[in-house]
Structure formats: C-alpha cells, structure tokens
Amino acid sequence: MPGKIIELIDKLIEVRSNGNPSLESTTRTKLLLKGIDARKYTSSSEDDPVIIEKIYQISEEMCVKL
Amino acid sequence: MTIQVAYSEKPQPQSAVSEISSQLSSSKPVAVFFFASPIFSPDEISSAMKNAFPEATVVGCSTAGEIVTGKMLKNSIVAMALESDEIEGIASDVIDLSDRKSPAKVAIDLAAKFGEKPMDLDVEKYIGMILIDGLSLGEEKVMERLGDILNITIIGGSAGDNLEFQKTWVYLEGKAYTNAAILTLIKPGCKFDIIKTQSFNRTEKILVPTSVDQEARGVHEFNGKPATEEYAAALGLPEDEISTRFMVNPVGLISGDEPFVRAPYRVEGKSIFFHCQVQKDIELELLTPIDIVEDTRRAILAMEEKVGAIKGLINFNCSERTCLLTQAQKCDEYGALFSDFPTVGFSTYGEELIGHMNNTATMLLFY
Numbered sequence: 001m002p003g004k005i006i007e008l009i010d011k012l013i014e015v016r017s018n019g020n021p022s023l024e025s026t027t028r029t030k031l032l033l034k035g036i037d038a039r040k041y042t043s044s045s046e047d048d049p050v051i052i053e054k055i056y057q058i059s060e061e062m063c064v065k066l
Numbered sequence: 067m068t069i070q071v072a073y074s075e076k077p078q079p080q081s082a083v084s085e086i087s088s089q090l091s092s093s094k095p096v097a098v099f100f101f102a103s104p105i106f107s108p109d110e111i112s113s114a115m116k117n118a119f120p121e122a123t124v125v126g127c128s129t130a131g132e133i134v135t136g137k138m139l140k141n142s143i144v145a146m147a148l149e150s151d152e153i154e155g156i157a158s159d160v161i162d163l164s165d166r167k168s169p170a171k172v173a174i175d176l177a178a179k180f181g182e183k184p185m186d187l188d189v190e191k192y193i194g195m196i197l198i199d200g201l202s203l204g205e206e207k208v209m210e211r212l213g214d215i216l217n218i219t220i221i222g223g224s225a226g227d228n229l230e231f232q233k234t235w236v237y238l239e240g241k242a243y244t245n246a247a248i249l250t251l252i253k254p255g256c257k258f259d260i261i262k263t264q265s266f267n268r269t270e271k272i273l274v275p276t277s278v279d280q281e282a283r284g285v286h287e288f289n290g291k292p293a294t295e296e297y298a299a300a301l302g303l304p305e306d307e308i309s310t311r312f313m314v315n316p317v318g319l320i321s322g323d324e325p326f327v328r329a330p331y332r333v334e335g336k337s338i339f340f341h342c343q344v345q346k347d348i349e350l351e352l353l354t355p356i357d358i359v360e361d362t363r364r365a366i367l368a369m370e371e372k373v374g375a376i377k378g379l380i381n382f383n384c385s386e387r388t389c390l391l392t393q394a395q396k397c398d399e400y401g402a403l404f405s406d407f408p409t410v411g412f413s414t415y416g417e418e419l420i421g422h423m424n425n426t427a428t429m430l431l432f433y
Contacts, residue, residue: 016217020189022189023189023217025321025322026217026219026420028321028322029321029322029324029326029420029421030210030213030214030420030421032319032321032348033206033210033213033319033326033345033420033421034210034345035345035346035347035348037348037349061214062214063185063214063215
C-alpha cells in the first residue's frame, strides 16, 4: 500500500506541533535537518522500508509515539 | 530600567572588565552576556567578569570580532546587562560535547529549575540561548538533540578565535570551557523575537549530495557526479576556480522558503568540505549573494514594523559575513544599523537556530 511515508510524517508533525502552526513549521525543518524532506512524499509514494524505519527512529528520538 | 551595554578595547582583562563594570555601574543585572576577543586569557576574562557581576548569571564566549551598539569591533570585549524587568528567570549549564547524553540531561535539569518538563516549556514564554565551541564539529548533534526534547526556540552562535582556528572558549559563572556548550534557558520579562537573515537569493540550481561523509561534513558527489565538477557546472566556472566562490556562493537547505546555509570551505580531490553537515539525498540549492547591509537593514525595519521599538538585541553574525563586510569596507555601515537600540554580538564560527548553519546572522531581540 503506497502512502505510508507521508502518513507517518503527517502524524509525527501533528502530534509534535499539537496544532501550533509555528511548531508545525519548526518540526518540518527539524525533519529536513535529520534527512527527511516531507515535500518529497505524497499519498502515492512507494513504501520504502528504509525511509519508514528512519521515520520510526526519528519519532522515537522526538518522543512521539506513532 | 533599560537594557544596558558596554565595551572596552583595553588589552588587559582586569582593566577591560573594570571599564565594562564602570559603564554598567547603574545597572543591577540578573544576567550579563559578554563576548570577548581571544586576545584575553579565557580563565582571566571569565573570572574577572563574574567577579564584576557576582549577583548575575554571567555567560559568554570567545569571538572572531565583536559587535556593540553602532559599531563592529576587533580585540575588544562587549557586554549586555539585563535587569529583572527583562529577565524574569534564567538558568544556565555546561553541555559536555564528549558526552552524547549531556544535551538532554542539561535541558532536563534547566527546565526543572523552572518547575517544567522540557517539552512543556511554553514557546511564547521561554527561549534558549546556546554558545558552543566553534571548532568542535559538535553543533549539529547538540542542536538536534536539544530540538528532539524541546519545542522552544534555541538561538545562538559558535565561539571564534579571530580566524586562528586553534581553540575557542565558552564561559559560565567565572569558568572557561572548551569542547563544551553553554545552554541558557531564559524566561524573559518582556516580549522577544528573532531575526534570521543570510543575505542570499535562491538560484533554482539544485545540487543533490549523493555521496557524503556526514561526520566530516564532506560531499564526494553531487547529482551522482564528482562534487567539484557539479558545483563548478552550477556556477558556470572552470573547476579550478570554484574555491574563489565559496564565500559568496554557498548552498542552502530550503525549508519553506527559508535557506539554511551550508558553506563550502575547502576542496580535497574531487570532494568539497563544508562548515556544516550535509545530508545524503536532501536537495540543496545554489545561492547567490545580495548586499548584506541592505538586506540586514530591511530585516531590522521589518521587525521594527512588527514589534515596535527594540529594547535590546544580541547578534550572532557569521565571521564570513564579517570578512565580506571588511572586504567591501562596509563594517561601519553594518555597525550603524544597530545604532538605535542596545546591541551586543560577535562574529561567529556558525549560527544556531533550530539547527546549525553558516553565513547567517541570527539575532535575539527583546521588545
């Protein structure tokens, strides 16, 4: 099923920013600095297991349960 | 009481600090931030500043040039004194860069001093200031770890040593540290904001690092080809001329519309090394320079329109920007941009805001 990556990214950003638009933007930048460019993924993006694993690892670092 | 600043160009630590202390004699500061040229002995300058302001939290670092209201200086010490009107609460501690767990531990301890958990610190009420050893190559790791457990803005700069690149120092409460960072958690008693300006335009020329040595901050390949070839092609220059353009044509990691600048500084074989880590497969965009003075003037005016009068500003200005200003003989013009409000700052070996970046000025302001 494609689209898992953007689903995880959106969830991570939503939880971490808690509806604050400024924190949403900051969290996107933090992800980019960690090597995840949210703009590259859509609901039809392939489910690359390496990227999915990386997002889970980042979510753990950022204290977000996905 | 207003925020006060002072400076001294006396070469002896004790005399310089006496002059600073005398200029700030009417202030009863709860915090003193100072930036001192590496001509001063690290232990002596840190100790003398704490002795001069025993009641205040005293934080500082070594520099590659100093900034004070209306002036850019060299071989001086500059200081800002903030009273309880501007600082409701402050706590600082030393991050040991050799200890992977130190950033989180320090953040947790500092938050606890305000009765909070790190993640619960309100971004509207707190701000973090970081001063970090500018030769440690440790900025990315520290900023990333702090960003993991804090939502508040962390702003700051990497300490310098007058472009000698031998040793840089951070100072806290009378002591001097290297291979360390000082994290200061501030609960301002007034409003605060930040300015980030890098004085570059985007070019839409994309360079994707496809082979990197992240720890060493090196890029072996852009777009699947040798890094020097692709960077030269993007510039339209012969490969052997690219190092002449490193300061004026860095690359940017684009977040939203905002470039986070990564500055190249040396070539080794076909690889290019940067002052900042570069992530594999994350697009970078070639940047082209605009006038630093005019760009900074616009940024300050825009902020003044937004917030009104600025009560005080701390400027973390990249030392490469200072080099460009010096070459263009515009240091006086740049300094004059900061004439209307109390300002201190320094020429840095890197700037911090969310992450680590180069060729940028990050500024913390109170209003």
